[in-house]
Amino acid sequence: MSDAQTSLSFRSNAVQAIGNAQLRAAMRHATDTFGAKRADAFAPVADVEAMRDRASAIREEVLNNLPRYVDQFVASATRAGATVHRAKDAAVAREIIRKLLADRGARRIVKGKSMVSEEVDLNAHLEASGMEVVETDLGEYIIQLERETPSHIIVPAIHKNRQQVGKLFSERLGVPYSDDPQVLTRIARQVLREKFLSADAGISGANFAAADTGSLVLFTNEGNGRMVTTVPPLHVAILSIEKMIPSLADFPDFIRLLPRSATGQTMTSYVSVITGPRKPGDATGAKELHIVLLDNGRTEILGGESRDILKCIRCGACMNVCPVYRTVGGHAYGWTYPGPMGLILTTLLTGMAKSHPVVDASTLCGACVDVCPVRVPLVDIILQLRHRKVREGFSDPKEKAGMALFGKAAASPALFALGQRLAGWFWPVVRVLGGKDVAGRMPAPAKTPFHRKAP
């Protein structure tokens, strides 16, 4: 279930999050754990920087030739027996999927985790036409029961503690209360196994797509991704166009980087390479495979200055080390994607008018740049977005006026010194105007500025 975008109220979302002690504790635990796990996973790897360079170069090569790789993928996937649909935007994607499901009389749909399906708000659209859509990734299942949206791109229910999940299961599933994760997992296994085996269709995302063979590549741990893509007779995969990798032979570096970056695992339990539907002689595979390639603004981003965000491989490492994300959690950002990559994608995909406060949701500390496996220049892109925010007129008018004054004072020593003197004389007034939030946290200006005492 998706709520309307709330990025415009980022600051008040953040304030609310900061006041939520359980959320703070959950986020601290999660980001501390992920940070340590990622570091431990990479420590024994001999040539991490070379690996990142190679992966970055492959992603850049793909972006430099994206239309060609997408065309190649369409041709090869079609040759392998899949039906490929190109969806210009969210509405088109939703309707393509709804129609192909409805045409086949599909009522029960099982779903693997797909951030892109959240981006286009797919579930609500299918449910509105009477279909039952069951999220099968445990974290997604939890938030579906809770009627919430994911707060992290890898671990959607990271903001919940075990007691909350226990209470949710006992209330919604009628099982005896337990807050033991192993017990709760077993309950989910039982409930969802029945859904897998009776589903008319499975919907999945894909972590990557190999252009030369038309293959979809999925990294999963639970087994639900494998179920969803092979058990029901119909498999629908939705992915955004920038997920292309030229060839399966390019995958080793990504297989080494993605699990370690995301969860600190050496390998996810499963890496599935799916090439077309079931063929004569096969005993595995959906009878029909439909692949929906989503644009939804990416071609436009590709032509712009911030195009390097499209290199992102959705590992979540950036949000795991982000001081802002750690403090406020994912929902504060107001849309599908949180943290550093999230605030960038939110702004570029939904537009500055709906997103501009999240552009400020960064201290520019650079922790994200340190960990991005494909070297997306996240801080540089955030600075670009801030510049655009100013150019396009979304700045706070008081701030704009203040900055104009700053620009003049910084270029005029006399004006600068005057400003210092006035601030010093009227500090109590400045404190009131600047609020206890800002000026109240600064010391009073020095009686004699340094430049009057300098050599």
Place this chain on the structure above:
Amino acid sequence: MSGPDLAARFLENAAAAAAGAHSVSGTGDLLAALGRIVPTGSPVYCPGLTELEKAAAPLFPNRVADCAAAEVTVEEVFGAIAETGTLVCVSEGGRAVQAGLLPAHHVAIVRRDRIFATLDGLLAVVAAVPPTNVTLVTGPSRTADIELTLAIGVHGPERLDVIVVQPGVTFPYARP
């Protein structure tokens, strides 16, 4: 890397991913290992397609034809990857890859000479014309979705055992 080294590295990494790791040489050894690993009387799915599967099948009095009805799958897999302790399951030759997914317990047999040193080695072989499904399996299914606490056994198998069969011994079919 030598064959024995590859096998050792594979088994070490598989164990690190919470798989039971076993090494055998010869049919007798294999059957003994299976006797220890698979609970007696469990409904077992064993395809019986390869030499080793044909040798193992008679061990299980309660064989089922549909892997969805099985508690244990005993099968030989396409290969393995030493670098990551990973099994390679492919759909080629009419193999049901979901046999290693649906039952709670997956027992995977792999010949030592089918162990690739690295991911690159394996992908080079399947990259050109991949079968419909290639699944790399590392350990049993798992999740950390609740408080980042590891829980083993979600929708896929709760238990994975891998058995490396050392070469140099013939495997006559077991008596029917």
Place this chain on the structure above:
Amino acid sequence: MRAQLFGTCLVDSFFPEVGEATVKLLRRFGVTVTFPKGQTCCGQPAYNAGYQAEARSAAGHFLSVFRGEDPIVTPSGSCAAMVKHHYPALFRDDPKMRAAAENAAGRVFELSQFLVQVLRAHEKGFPGKGKVTYHSSCHLTRSLGVREEPLLLLRSLRGAEFVPLPDGIRCCGFGGMFMAKLPEISCALAEERADSVVATGADTVTGCDAGCLMNISDAMKKRGSPVRVAHLASLLAEGI
């Protein structure tokens, strides 16, 4: 040798003692310190908030004040990073200014960087006392790559015990304009940093950036902590 001192706007306005300590330190190691008159601000607050025109105005003035070939030394990692990494790009469309920017970028040093790399000050050491911990600022470490130099200087404080912060390099929440635009998050981060400082049992926390120290100091004050917050320049200069 000669060096041009860039005090920074924060030091100039709020922490002149840091400027004085910097002069004292540099002179101690034989540097003739000049203070180019008319210096104001590197422009970072505007640049980081997306106001490139205003940043260019500040930067242009900086470049007109800091001419020549002498090293430019500043007690601020973020200001040094601004000059080094962003000045050339700010003037990408103006060849003359770009050349001036590249000239400045090529000779700017953060103070601890200069003390260690050029003056080898850590080999001489400094008198010190008490138990000191160190907050490593984000731009200093990640942008400028200055990680070891402050530690070498701190370890050369004879008589002082150095204890590292338990959770490594973490943002204190200052972030320049961030502390003004999202003060609640800024305070929450400063609180966590303060928790970390208190956990070390140190009586002093030091660092190389006045902005960070100001934010941490606010958090320490709020909890009535007696821990002293002092710029590395002040700490080193005290004993000499």
